[in-house]
Amino acid sequence: MRKDKENVIVKKTFDFSLEIIAYSEQLRTLKKYEMASQLFRSGTSIGANTWEAQNGESKADFIHKFKLAAKEADETSYWIELCKASKHYPNPKLILFSELNSIILIISKIIGTTKRSTLPN
Numbered sequence: 001m002r003k004d005k006e007n008v009i010v011k012k013t014f015d016f017s018l019e020i021i022a023y024s025e026q027l028r029t030l031k032k033y034e035m036a037s038q039l040f041r042s043g044t045s046i047g048a049n050t051w052e053a054q055n056g057e058s059k060a061d062f063i064h065k066f067k068l069a070a071k072e073a074d075e076t077s078y079w080i081e082l083c084k085a086s087k088h089y090p091n092p093k094l095i096l097f098s099e100l101n102s103i104i105l106i107i108s109k110i111i112g113t114t115k116r117s118t119l120p121n
Contacts (some may be wrong), residue, residue, distance in 0.1 A: 009106050010054065013047035013069070016099045020044055020076070023092055032089060039079045045072040046103065063114050070107050076100060 020043030027036035049069035056062030080096055083089040 007054065009050055009103070009110065010047075012099065012103055012106065013050045016096075016103060017044040017047040019093065019096055019099065023096065026090060027083075030090065035079065035083065035089065039076065039083070042072045042075040042079060045069075046076060050107070059114060059117075063111055066107055066111050066114070070104065070111065073100060073104050073107060077104070 020039060024036040024040040024043070027033075027039070046069050049065045049072060053062050053065030053069070056065055077100055080092050080100065083092050
């Protein structure tokens with residue numbers, strides 16, 4: 001991945017992963033291991049797929065990686081909402097919701113823009 005200029009979505013997903021790690025650790029201290037693992041895997045996978053997309057072999061591969069990131073973001077949203085709704089889990093920080101929504105919007109825009117740029121004229 002290029003390091004000469006900041007990539008907004010890579011930074012956002014990396015920072016989001018750090019927030020997910022912190023919340024997952026909080027869940028682990030409460031012995032909520034299954035939810036901690038689910039949330040850890042899906043939440044950090046968003047950033048991993050976004051990072052990997054930066055070195056896509058083609059536009060199709062780039063789009064594919066971002067579609068995987070979008071699916072993981074959707075799954076993460078489910079787990080966060082479940083934690084919020086359950087009386088058995090601590091409420092996730094509001095930043096998790098706002099950042100995830102921002103990430104989902106950016107990823108959707110990237111996928112749409114890239115798809116349009118690959119269509120024949």
